[in-house]
Amino acid sequence: MATEYDLIIVNGVVVTESETNEYDIAVKDEKVAKVAPRGELRDAKAARTIDAEGGYVMPGGVDAHVHLDEPPLFGKGSTADNYETGSRSAVCGGTTTMVTFAPQKKTEDSLLDTLRDTHTRAKDTCYIDYSFHVIVGNPSPNALSEFKTLREEGISSLKIYMTYEALQLHDGQILDVLLEARNQQITTMIHAENGQVIDWMTAQLEKRKLFAPKYHGPSHPPMAEIEATHRAICLSEFMDTPILIVHVSTPSSAAQIKSAQDRGLPIYAETCPQYLFLTKKDLDQPGFEGAKCVCSPPPRESEADCDAIWTGLENGTFTVLSSDHCPFRYNDNVTGKQTCITDEYPQGHFKYIPNGCPGIETRLALTLSADRLNVQKFVEVTSSNPAKLYGLWPRKGALVEGESDADINIWYPPGKMKEYTLTNEMLHHNVDYTPFEGRNVKQWPRYTILRGKLVWDKDGGGLLGEKGYGRFIKRGASALAGPRKQGEWELPL
Ligand SMILES: *[C@@H]1O[C@H](CO)[C@@H](O)[C@H](O)[C@H]1NC(C)=O
Numbered sequence: 001m002a003t004e005y006d007l008i009i010v011n012g013v014v015v016t017e018s019e020t021n022e023y024d025i026a027v028k029d030e031k032v033a034k035v036a037p038r039g040e041l042r043d044a045k046a047a048r049t050i051d052a053e054g055g056y057v058m059p060g061g062v063d064a065h066v067h068l069d070e071p072p073l074f075g076k077g078s079t080a081d082n083y084e085t086g087s088r089s090a091v092c093g094g095t096t097t098m099v100t101f102a103p104q105k106k107t108e109d110s111l112l113d114t115l116r117d118t119h120t121r122a123k124d125t126c127y128i129d130y131s132f133h134v135i136v137g138n139p140s141p142n143a144l145s146e147f148k149t150l151r152e153e154g155i156s157s158l159k160i161y162m163t164y165e166a167l168q169l170h171d172g173q174i175l176d177v178l179l180e181a182r183n184q185q186i187t188t189m190i191h192a193e194n195g196q197v198i199d200w201m202t203a204q205l206e207k208r209k210l211f212a213p214k215y216h217g218p219s220h221p222p223m224a225e226i227e228a229t230h231r232a233i234c235l236s237e238f239m240d241t242p243i244l245i246v247h248v249s250t251p252s253s254a255a256q257i258k259s260a261q262d263r264g265l266p267i268y269a270e271t272c273p274q275y276l277f278l279t280k281k282d283l284d285q286p287g288f289e290g291a292k293c294v295c296s297p298p299p300r301e302s303e304a305d306c307d308a309i310w311t312g313l314e315n316g317t318f319t320v321l322s323s324d325h326c327p328f329r330y331n332d333n334v335t336g337k338q339t340c341i342t343d344e345y346p347q348g349h350f351k352y353i354p355n356g357c358p359g360i361e362t363r364l365a366l367t368l369s370a371d372r373l374n375v376q377k378f379v380e381v382t383s384s385n386p387a388k389l390y391g392l393w394p395r396k397g398a399l400v401e402g403e404s405d406a407d408i409n410i411w412y413p414p415g416k417m418k419e420y421t422l423t424n425e426m427l428h429h430n431v432d433y434t435p436f437e438g439r440n441v442k443q444w445p446r447y448t449i450l451r452g453k454l455v456w457d458k459d460g461g462g463l464l465g466e467k468g469y470g471r472f473i474k475r476g477a478s479a480l481a482g483p484r485k486q487g488e489w490e491l492p493l
Pocket residue numbers: 251254255256258308309311312313315317
């Protein structure tokens with residue numbers, strides 16, 4: 001008797017990180033059940049068939065850098081998206097798995113409490129599958145002792161900061177974290193900017209009464225990132241443990257990362273669409289408009305910088321392309337960007353502008369539309385590699401028979417989608433702007449499937465998924481940093 005499938009996708013061009021082929025895909029019980037040459041599933045029975053009409057069929061997007069529903073870090077600003085609106089926006093742009101942050105404050109002693117609290121925020125509200133990276137704000141003996149339990153709870157990555165008063169760790173604390181991360185095979189993500197350089201530059205600008213949004217740029221000079229990147233690489237090499245440097249924005253930092261990789265060090269790097277599409281021109285807008293593009297690190301000097309970041313994606317320097325979705329409303333003086341407008345600073349002050357831009361929904365379409373990356377490379381950096389790096393592979397980021405969840409994007413066939421200009425009204429986040437307003441978009445996911453269920457049909461009702469369908473996914477160790485033998489994790493003295 002022929003197997004009865006839940007769904008069959010025919011006439012697609014299947015693209016994974018390793019191949020591009022005319023395959024049909026059959027889905028059963030939330031999993032990819034069969035991947036077969038086009039036409040071979042002709043006689044198979046299925047509850048539903050989708051004709052891809054020659055469009056690309058890819059694993060769903062995995063966005064491993066997402067801030068949702070976090071407590072305020074920058075004065076009065078607070079995250080505009082919660083787990084419901086953030087994951088809704090994600091699925092409407094083809095992202096089917098996200099890894100968000102569970103932030104421990106400096107004043108807190110426990111990471112497990114932080115994790116529990118974040119679970120409560122996410123539970124039963126997500127449209128897509130999710131996991132968390134813990135942010136270690138206070139590597140107290142108690143917090144460090146909890147790393148083992150974190151692993152048992154399915155958390156295999158954490159993030160630390162070399163800047164921001166509220167989160168910055170000094171080098172000794174970073175080593176404490178790296179040592180315990182090494183013991184527990186946890187991947188450490190590092191925000192590499194030198195906090196003291198930023199504070200010093202900020203004071204220089206304040207002395208000259210320069211407060212406009214555009215001065216966010218010079219307050220975060222490339223050298224702050226270059227120095228911290230170098231230091232992070234040294235600390236990782238010293239401890240012989242893998243790190244991922246998040247949101248790399250400068251060509252010199254990328255070059256240092258590349259040379260560390262060429263020496264065989266487990267240094268991974270992430271970049272984001274902000275550093276491919278925005279420059280300091282976007283910060284230098286009339287009035288307060290530039291605040292829309294205030295994020296850290298800031299958009300850099302010129303197109304040449306963006307070009308070098310593209311090159312880094314093409315040549316493997318960057319392991320992953322994430323959104324760093326960190327949403328604040330623009331026209332909002334209670335929780336958003338305009339909280340920095342006060343009696344003392346009637347035009348605002350760059351130092352108090354909440355840092356971050358929304359982008360969870362636009363990451364895939366903008367990047368694919370730019371037509372710069374080979375399509376397999378596109379899948380690799382937006383889906384497969386984040387899954388591998390963070391212990392989700394091959395359940396996510398792949399289309400492996402019997403192993404991968406049926407998380408699938410079907411794109412428009414050539415010529416089928418009319419090019420259009422991106423506007424914020426098209427998006428589904430809870431933010432009143434997009435930093436990519438007015439960009440040309442040539443592609444968008446036409447259908448998105450999550451664990452076998454059609455959750456997005458652009459021309460047939462848009463969002464079809466449901467709040468609460470998304471599940472917490474327990475993660476294992478990273479598949480990228482080579483496995484070590486017993487004893488190899490001991491620190492040699
Ligand atoms: C790869 O990209 C990085 C980052 O832009 C760059 O520094 C490096 O020179 C490139 N390497 C090659 C071989 O193109």
